[in-house]
Amino acid sequence: MEKVRYGIIGVGNIGSAHxxxxxxxxxxxxxxxxxxxxxxxxxxxxxxxxxxxDFKIYASGSDLIEKGSVDAVIVATxxxxxxxxxxxxxxxxxxxxxxxxxxxxxxxxxxxxxxxxEGNALFTIMFNQRTNSLYRKMRAMIQEGAIGTIKRIxxxxxxxxxxxxxxxxxxxxxxxxxxxxxxxxNQCPHQLDLLVWVTGMMPTYVHAHCHFGKxxxxxxxxxxxAYLEYENGATGVFITSTGDAPGTNRFEVLGTGxxxxxxxxxLIYYRNEVDERExxxxxxxxxxxxxxxxxxxxxxxxxxxxxxxxxxxxxAILGREELFVQGEEGLDSVILMxxxxxxxxxxxxxxxxxxxxxxxxxxxxxxxxxxKKQSQDMILDTEGTY
Numbered sequence: 001m002e003k004v005r006y007g008i009i010g011v012g013n014i015g016s017a018h019x020x021x022x023x024x025x026x027x028x029x030x031x032x033x034x035x036x037x038x039x040x041x042x043x044x045x046x047x048x049x050x051x052x053x054d055f056k057i058y059a060s061g062s063d064l065i066e067k068g069s070v071d072a073v074i075v076a077t078x079x080x081x082x083x084x085x086x087x088x089x090x091x092x093x094x095x096x097x098x099x100x101x102x103x104x105x106x107x108x109x110x111x112x113x114x115x116x117x118e119g120n121a122l123f124t125i126m127f128n129q130r131t132n133s134l135y136r137k138m139r140a141m142i143q144e145g146a147i148g149t150i151k152r153i154x155x156x157x158x159x160x161x162x163x164x165x166x167x168x169x170x171x172x173x174x175x176x177x178x179x180x181x182x183x184x185x186n187q188c189p190h191q192l193d194l195l196v197w198v199t200g201m202m203p204t205y206v207h208a209h210c211h212f213g214k215x216x217x218x219x220x221x222x223x224x225x226a227y228l229e230y231e232n233g234a235t236g237v238f239i240t241s242t243g244d245a246p247g248t249n250r251f252e253v254l255g256t257g258x259x260x261x262x263x264x265x266x267l268i269y270y271r272n273e274v275d276e277r278e279x280x281x282x283x284x285x286x287x288x289x290x291x292x293x294x295x296x297x298x299x300x301x302x303x304x305x306x307x308x309x310x311x312x313x314x315x316a317i318l319g320r321e322e323l324f325v326q327g328e329e330g331l332d333s334v335i336l337m338x339x340x341x342x343x344x345x346x347x348x349x350x351x352x353x354x355x356x357x358x359x360x361x362x363x364x365x366x367x368x369x370x371x372k373k374q375s376q377d378m379i380l381d382t383e384g385t386y
Contacts, residue, residue, distance in 0.1 A: 004095075004314045007034035007070035009061035009085055011042045012170070014099060015076030018306065023050055027310045029318060034068035036061045061085045071095060072122075072317060074310075078172045079104050079180050083112040086123070086327075090115050095122040095317050097310070100189035102330025104180030105363055106338055107356040113328040123327030124313050129190040130197060130325060131308035133299035134267045138253065138260050139198045141269070141297070148257030148275050153199055153228065153236035159247030160187040160240065167218050174218035177370035180363070182220030183242050184210075184337040191251075192333035195238065199253060202332060203236065205229035207349035208340035215243025219370060226340050238340075258292060267297040 006022065008015050015037075022030050036058040037043050043057050058064040061077060065088050072095035075085045083103040086096045090112075102125055103109040116123040129135060141147070160183060172178030179185060184192070196202050208226035215222050222243055228236035241247070250263040258271040272279075272290040279290045304311070309325065316323040335352065338359045343350045345362050 003029050003031045004317050005033045005071045007064045007068045007073045009036045010076035011037050011046050018074050021307050026307045030314045034064050034070050036064035065089045083108040087112050087115045090119050090121050093121050097124055099126045101185050102334050105360050109331045109334050124325045125327050125330035127193050127325050128305040128309050132303045134262045135194055137299045147255030150234050150255045152254040154252045156239050156248050156250045157191050158241045158244035159249045160242045161245045162242040164216055171372050174220050175370050176219050176366040182222050183240050188240050189333045192336045196332045201230050203228040204231050204352050206339040208343040210344040269295040269297050
């Protein structure tokens with residue numbers, strides 16, 4: 001195989017951006033041979049944009065998978081269809097790039113992971129934020145022991161501002177039956193993934209307060225505050241919203257040996273001269289604390305985002321490099337999203353792992369009451385929104 005033949009399922013906002021990246025040659029050794037979308041107008045727009053390319057056109061992702069003669073698919077549909085279409089492709093031996101989130105509820109994601117594990121096709125989740133040099137450096141430093149034992153993890157991520165027009169751009173958006181959730185499911189899968197990937201730790205307990213339609217005329221959550229507990233005794237706070245302007249993006253991981261802070265495009269390392277636990281045991285001066293050094297951390301500066309994931313996936317299919325993101329890792333962020341909503345719905349803290357069937361039961365209660373919106377079908381420019 002000299003080039004990987006991709007089929008793109010869903011050519012809305014992000015699907016059309018992936019198409020453009022490949023068509024502009026940003027993903028060497030990749031070509032797009034097939035497109036699918038349930039909306040004919042979207043397909044017409046792409047055919048007119050690339051008149052020199054004879055895409056095979058399909059009215060559904062299922063048809064593309066069955067008839068598209070592709071090596072790999074990019075699944076960029078509404079969230080509920082991510083596992084369904086990925087499973088279908090994986091069973092046929094077609095490699096899969098699944099857009100985030102991996103799915104809406106843990107039960108469907110676990111089934112997708114099972115199918116992926118049993119097959120031979122490669123499977124990845126579009127966790128493009130993992131390519132950011134700041135987060136890669138944070139992960140490496142934590143693994144190397146730069147901050148000692150983690151004690152506290154805080155992420156204030158509110159620079160997701162969205163106007164009502166954004167939510168009105170698609171009839172599936174911000175509904176329980178169409179999208180399955182709000183800011184946690186659409187904007188924050190990346191941060192919830194990084195919360196686990198960067199620190200190497202998964203919470204064991206979540207107590208969250210999700211506000212539904214607080215800042216917008218929508219069914220789902222647009223403002224979330226969550227408290228987290230970890231097996232080693234560490235605690236954390238995760239706060240997000242699509243209603244804050246100006247917003248903040250500050251990710252802080254504190255350990256016994258210091259802390260790392262990612263904010264405003266910088267990574268700052270506060271390095272304790274003495275481990276805090278040792279200082280606590282040995283210091284005899286009453287008032288006082290460990291001295292520390294403030295260091296601006298240098299990174300490799302690379303941040304290829306979506307294109308980086310697609311390049312890696314293409315090269316992994318061709319046997320030229322290892323797969324950067326294992327698709328099965330998409331489950332962790334779905335667990336956290338589900339735990340935060342379940343905590344709010346039941347008005348209590350949730351121990352992980354929770355009952356998958358209980359979550360699905362609670363979600364389906366809301367799906368039955370969900371209403372389809374009247375909306376303008378628009379393809380929005382996603383550049384700079386991640």
